[in-house]
Amino acid sequence: MIKFDQVSKRYPGGFDALKNLSFQIDAGEMVFLAGHSGAGKSTLLKLVAGIDRATSGNVLVNGQNLSRLRASQLPYVRQHIGIVFQDHKILYDRSVFDNVVLPLDIIGFDRRDAARRVRAALDKVGLAGREKSMPVGLSGGEQQRLCIARAVVHRPAILLADEPSANLDRAYALDIMELFKSFHQVGVTVLISAHDETLMEDYGRRIIRLREGQFA
Numbered sequence: 001m002i003k004f005d006q007v008s009k010r011y012p013g014g015f016d017a018l019k020n021l022s023f024q025i026d027a028g029e030m031v032f033l034a035g036h037s038g039a040g041k042s043t044l045l046k047l048v049a050g051i052d053r054a055t056s057g058n059v060l061v062n063g064q065n066l067s068r069l070r071a072s073q074l075p076y077v078r079q080h081i082g083i084v085f086q087d088h089k090i091l092y093d094r095s096v097f098d099n100v101v102l103p104l105d106i107i108g109f110d111r112r113d114a115a116r117r118v119r120a121a122l123d124k125v126g127l128a129g130r131e132k133s134m135p136v137g138l139s140g141g142e143q144q145r146l147c148i149a150r151a152v153v154h155r156p157a158i159l160l161a162d163e164p165s166a167n168l169d170r171a172y173a174l175d176i177m178e179l180f181k182s183f184h185q186v187g188v189t190v191l192i193s194a195h196d197e198t199l200m201e202d203y204g205r206r207i208i209r210l211r212e213g214q215f216a
């Protein structure tokens with residue numbers, strides 16, 4: 001489902017963020033991505049999401065080789081992926097509903113069905129009844145839940161999360177991890193990055209550890 005074959009990423013300026021990585025994540029797996037700040041976790045997730053491209057090697061997602069796809073084809077791949085961004089990317093001038101409905105608007109989903117989907121997603125993450133709220137009125141943990149609702153509202157096969165538990169206290173971080181586990185339990189492939197490995201240990205899942213762009 002996700003396969004990296006000798007993938008390297010060099011940023012303009014010459015910095016090698018990922019160095020010749022090969023690994024595979026099967027459909028329905030839940031995998032953690034660990035490593036210190038700057039290890040390359042966000043870069044790896046961006047390559048899976050087709051937000052950025054590998055400099056060399058092949059990135060395969062759902063059987064599609066993203067390294068060979070034209071830029072115009074990437075949106076179709078992204079329809080099957082949900083992303084919780086490290087910097088949230090919440091639109092603070094729009095309501096909770098309007099934030100969560102965005103991925104459905106982008107794929108042209110029928111508006112009435114979309115409203116049902118948004119309510120279901122908010123219910124799932126524990127934000128039922130908050131659709132008319134503005135994001136500034138939500139706590140940090142609730143804002144993270146909003147991001148998770150937005151990432152799953154289009155029912156993606158793959159869910160990526162970049163440090164979703166950063167800045168949350170431990171109890172709340174574990175709640176968020178449980179939420180990801182619940183998506184994994186219904187068949188979603190889940191890849192979560194975090195620098196705090198103690199959050200991952202209880203789950204008995206595979207941990208991909210990165211250090212300076214290589215497996216640690």
Ligand SMILES: Nc1ncnc2c1ncn2[C@@H]1O[C@H](COP(=O)(O)OP(=O)(O)OP(=O)(O)O)[C@@H](O)[C@H]1O
Pocket residue numbers: 011012013015016017035036037038039040041042043044086163195
């Ligand atoms: N657009 C860019 N241009 C140049 N260098 C970059 C760019 N994005 C990331 N880097 C560098 O690549 C390295 C890996 O960054 P990346 O964000 O993937 O790490 P990370 O493990 O996710 O760390 P963090 O948890 O701090 O985000 C870092 O040294 C970073 O400075």
